[in-house]
Amino acid sequence: MNELINFSAHEVENWLVFNNIADKELYLISFFLLFAFLVVLLAKKYRIPIVVGYVFLGILLSPDIISIFPRIDQEMSNMYTFVLANLDYVTNIALAFIAFTIGSELSIKTIKRLGKSIFSIAIMESAAAFLVVTAAVYMIGRPLYMALLFGAIASATAPAATVMVLKEYNAEGPLTSTIMAVVGLDDAFALIIFSLISPIAYSQYKGEGAINFSEVLVLPLIEIFGAIILGLLFGYAAQYLLIKFNEKTRKILTIVTTITLSSSVSIFFGFSALIANMSVGFAVRNFAKKNLQISEEIDTLTIPLYAMFFIIAGTEIRFSEMGSLSFLLIAFIYLTARIIGKVGGSTLAARISGAPEAVKKYIGLGLLPQSGVAIALAYSVQQQYAQDPEVGLLIFNTLLLTAAMTEVFGPLLTKYAVVNAGESQMDTNHH
Numbered sequence: 154m155n156e157l158i159n160f161s162a163h164e165v166e167n168w169l170v171f172n173n174i175a176d177k178e179l180y181l182i183s184f185f186l187l188f189a190f191l192v193v194l195l196a197k198k199y200r201i202p203i204v205v206g207y208v209f210l211g212i213l214l215s216p217d218i219i220s221i222f223p224r225i226d227q228e229m230s231n232m233y234t235f236v237l238a239n240l241d242y243v244t245n246i247a248l249a250f251i252a253f254t255i256g257s258e259l260s261i262k263t264i265k266r267l268g269k270s271i272f273s274i275a276i277m278e279s280a281a282a283f284l285v286v287t288a289a290v291y292m293i294g295r296p297l298y299m300a301l302l303f304g305a306i307a308s309a310t311a312p313a314a315t316v317m318v319l320k321e322y323n324a325e326g327p328l329t330s331t332i333m334a335v336v337g338l339d340d341a342f343a344l345i346i347f348s349l350i351s352p353i354a355y356s357q358y359k360g361e362g363a364i365n366f367s368e369v370l371v372l373p374l375i376e377i378f379g380a381i382i383l384g385l386l387f388g389y390a391a392q393y394l395l396i397k398f399n400e401k402t403r404k405i406l407t408i409v410t411t412i413t414l415s416s417s418v419s420i421f422f423g424f425s426a427l428i429a430n431m432s433v434g435f436a437v438r439n440f441a442k443k444n445l446q447i448s449e450e451i452d453t454l455t456i457p458l459y460a461m462f463f464i465i466a467g468t469e470i471r472f473s474e475m476g477s478l479s480f481l482l483i484a485f486i487y488l489t490a491r492i493i494g495k496v497g498g499s500t501l502a503a504r505i506s507g508a509p510e511a512v513k514k515y516i517g518l519g520l521l522p523q524s525g526v527a528i529a530l531a532y533s534v535q536q537q538y539a540q541d542p543e544v545g546l547l548i549f550n551t552l553l554l555t556a557a558m559t560e561v562f563g564p565l566l567t568k569y570a571v572v573n574a575g576e577s578q579m580d581t582n583h584h
Contacts (some may be wrong), residue, residue, distance in 0.1 A: 177236045182243075182461065185214070189460035202564040203321060204314045204463055208524075211467015212557055218472070237468055240461070245426070247462035249416045250455045251313045252427045253408075255337040256384075256434025257448070258316075263330045270508035271331060274499050275338035278520055279308040281498025282491050283346055289490035293482065298354040302548055305350040306530045307491040309343035312336040314522040314560055317459060318567045320452065326576035327509040332519035332567070335499070340526050341377060341428055347530050348373030355537065358544070380424035381432045387415040388436020395437065395445045405450050411437075427526065466524045466560065470553045480550065488555045495520045515570035522563030523556045 192206035212218070216237065220230040264271060287304030291297055315336050319329055349370070391411040398404050412430055419429035437445065475481070496517030503513040531552035538545030571577045 172232070174236060174239065177232070178239060181236055181240065185461060185464050186457060188214075189457075189464060192460075202314075202318045202568055204317050204459075204564045205561050207460055207463030208314075208467040208557060208560040211464040212470055213467075214464065215468045215470050215472070217470070237465070240465055243458070243461045244465055245416065246413070247455070247458040248313075249412050249426060249430045250451070250458055251316065251462075252340075252430035253412050253434040254316055254451060254455070255312050255333065256388075256431035256436075257438045257451070258330075258333045259337055259431075259435050259438065261439050264334060267327065267331055267334065267508070270503060270506040270512065271334045271338065273506040274331065274502040274508070274512075274516060275335045275342060277502035278310075278335070278495050278498035278517075279339055279342040279346060281501075282307045282494035283350075285494035285497075286487060286490040289486050290483065293486055295483070296358075298357040299544060299548070301350050301354040301357075302534055302544075303487055303551070305343075305347040305354075306527050306534070306548070306552060307487065307494065308339070308346050309523060309527040309530065310336055310339045310495070310520045311522040311524040311526065311556070311560070311563075312340065313459070313462065313524065314564050315519055315567050318564045319571065321579075322568060322571055323578035324571040324576045325578060326511065326571075326574065328511040328515055328519070328574045329571060329576050331508065331512050331516060332570075335516070335520065337431055339520070341431075343526060343530075344425055344428065345373055345377060348376065351534075351537075358538070376424050377428055379422060380419050380426070380428035383419055383422070383424060384415055384429040384432025385436045387411050387418075387429075388433040389440050391433065392437045392441040392445065395447065396441060396443065401450070404445075404447060405454070408447060408451065409454070463524075463560070466528070467557060469528065470557050471550060475550060475554055480547070483547070484551050484554050487551055488558065491523075491555075492521060511574035511576070515574050518566040518570040521559050521566060523552070523559045528552055528556055 188210055189207060192210050193203055196203045196206040216230060216234045219225060219233055220227075225233075283304040285304075286307035287300045289300075290303045291300035295303075315332060318324075319332065388411070391407055394407050395404060398407060411433055415429045415433050416426040419426045437447070475484075499516045499520055500513065502508075503516050508516070531549045535545035535549040538548075568577075
């Protein structure tokens with residue numbers, strides 16, 4: 154939609170009104186939710202996790218595939234892409250709720266019980282994914298700065314798909330608690346690794362020797378600790394109100410307001426909104442003197458959000474830029490190296506730290522999906538290296554393709570892990 158660039162605000166506003174952009178967003182949302190409903194029916198029937206259906210649907214609705222249909226001309230296809238890009242606020246809201254859900258699953262009791270193994274698994278699987286991917290990409294002859302960026306992004310695991318599978322199969326037990334906690338910590342570690350590596354990679358790309366260490370170390374720490382403090386404050390206030398309120402309307406409004414406020418405030422200060430909302434969830438769960446019984450409300454609220462989130466994630470894929478062999482090679486190397494790092498690192502850590510048997514056996518299978526955070530990081534790389542598509546766009550497209558793949562097979566493996574560990578409370582007798 155480059156024709157928008159040279160216009161005044163007034164003209165842009167007229168263009169948006171003239172083209173009924175607000176209506177078109179509504180058409181898309183209703184269209185996506187209608188399809189989501191069909192996906193849910195099919196997923197139940199064929200016993201695949203619903204997430205997989207959503208992502209797959211998103212891939213089928215991606216602009217590259219839509220433009221193949223007859224009667225869809227270039228202008229319609231451009232308009233579709235533009236309206237899709239305008240829905241990113243839906244993704245942000247969904248991510249905020251996902252982060253809150255993870256935080257609210259982390260009870261201090263569980264962390265104390267599984268403490269040592271949770272931290273060692275999270276640290277080792279993040280570090281192993283980073284090291285194995287960096288080494289592998291460097292070994293196929295890519296420059297070091299590119300290998301470092303791939304490695305840093307590889308450390309992230311997408312919590313959303315995993316959390317959704319665990320909820321869908323009512324999973325409970327040491328493996329489930331460990332996966333939940335590790336996936337939550339994982340994003341914090343991934344953000345730290347990325348914030349440390351990104352400036353180093355960029356100065357290497359630019360060919361500058363010196364790195365400003367205050368920037369490399371201080372900024373990421375401010376970003377993360379700022380988010381934690383902010384989230385704990387908001388969460389503390391929220392649980393104080395939630396204890397006072399018994400009525401559903403007030404409870405739901407309190408939760409939604411807290412989550413959206415903490416996102417907005419953290420974005421305003423440049424903190425990580427994800428970590429802020431994880432801290433809100435953690436505070437609401439652990440500071441409250443009694444069980445607030447809000448998980449049902451949250452689950453209900455997030456159904457349409459999750460559907461939109463995963464469908465939109467699927468539509469991000471761009472097949473037109475994925476034809477070359479060198480691209481497929483790097484995608485294959487990245488995907489394989491990351492799986493080796495994640496599974497190897499987490500299994501090793503589970504053994505060393507004496508985790509429960511089910512955790513030693515299956516932990517690696519719950520850590521494979523990548524979407525939200527990793528795609529956001531890859532997108533920031535694409536913007537930073539905008540003048541050099543060989544770097545930025547390559548990393549972004551690799552991530553879109555491999556993330557879509559992990560979002561399809563990751564949840565299947567998570568389901569396999571919790572069912573075989575005997576932690577799924579759903580009717581497992583048909584399996």
